Amino acid sequence: xxxxxxxxxxxxxxxxxxxxxxxxxxxxxxxxxxxxxxxxxxxxxxxxxxxxxxxxxxxxxxxxxxxxxxxxxxxxxxxxxxxxxxxxxxxxxxxxxxxxxxxxxxxxxxxxx
Amino acid sequence: xxxxxxxxxxxxxxxxxxxxxxxxxxxxxxxxxxxxxxxxxxxxxxxxxxxxxxxxxxxxxxxxxxxxxxxxxxxxxxxxxxxxxxxxxxxxxxxxxxxxxxxxxxxxxxxxx
Numbered sequence: 017x018x019x020x021x022x023x024x025x026x027x028x029x030x031x032x033x034x035x036x037x038x039x040x041x042x043x044x045x046x047x048x049x050x051x052x053x054x055x056x057x058x059x060x061x062x063x064x065x066x067x068x069x070x071x072x073x074x075x076x077x078x079x080x081x082x083x084x085x086x087x088x089x090x091x092x093x094x095x096x097x098x099x100x101x102x103x104x105x106x107x108x109x110x111x112x113x114x115x116x117x118x119x120x121x122x123x124x125x126x127x128x129x
Numbered sequence: 130x131x132x133x134x135x136x137x138x139x140x141x142x143x144x145x146x147x148x149x150x151x152x153x154x155x156x157x158x159x160x161x162x163x164x165x166x167x168x169x170x171x172x173x174x175x176x177x178x179x180x181x182x183x184x185x186x187x188x189x190x191x192x193x194x195x196x197x198x199x200x201x202x203x204x205x206x207x208x209x210x211x212x213x214x215x216x217x218x219x220x221x222x223x224x225x226x227x228x229x230x231x232x233x234x235x236x237x238x239x240x241x242x
Contacts, residue, residue: 049229049230051232056234057167057215057234057235058232058234058235059173059217059232059235060232061229061230061231064229071229106172106173110230113228114161114221114223114228115160115161115180115221115228117163117175117178118163118173118175118219118230119175120172120173120174121172122171122172123171123172
């Protein structure tokens with residue numbers, strides 16, 4: 017069983033579109049995250065969410081919004097996609113917020129044309 | 130000053146040698162430190178974590194932490210070609226009531242047969 021799964025694996029879309037990436041974890045973890053890895057392979061946190069508290073990295077445009085229907089899911093919605101949004105997006109989860117290692121999904125490669 | 134700094138490499142070592150990967154961090158209050166390995170096109174996977182000053186060994190891997198110097202390192206003994214990957218240092222950064230895992234840009238390791 018895949019611990020952290022995200023779909024789709026690849027997403028190609030045009031500028032201006034709205035898209036979503038889904039993430040699910042079956043580890044029973046309390047906290048989930050979204051990271052963005054750019055072309056230079058720098059992994060940067062976008063959001064962390066533990067059911068009731070959302071922490072947003074202040075550099076993330078408000079076109080990006082996380083949506084969590086329950087503790088096992090954290091989806092990423094992106095409005096008005098821009099060329100610079102092209103990257104690999106990783107979902108991750110951890111047992112608790114603060115000291116626990118992260119378990120990553122396989123990533124979604126987003127290409128905006 | 131960047132929050133987590135690593136030499137980008139590439140670091141090239143012959144098979145069987147010891148690979149030494151280094152990382153410094155800026156937040157003196159950081160308590161938890163992690164090393165992840167990322168193969169090209171794959172997601173990061175946890176290798177080791179360390180919380181206390183000193184050394185922590187796991188198989189061929191040894192993590193070393195010096196909080197006074199704000200320095201954490203990873204030694205890989207008897208390096209194998211399969212160890213060739215990018216190694217990401219990550220540090221928990223606390224903000225408000227919670228902490229997020231902040232990554233360095235990674236060091237690319239190449240182990241030559």
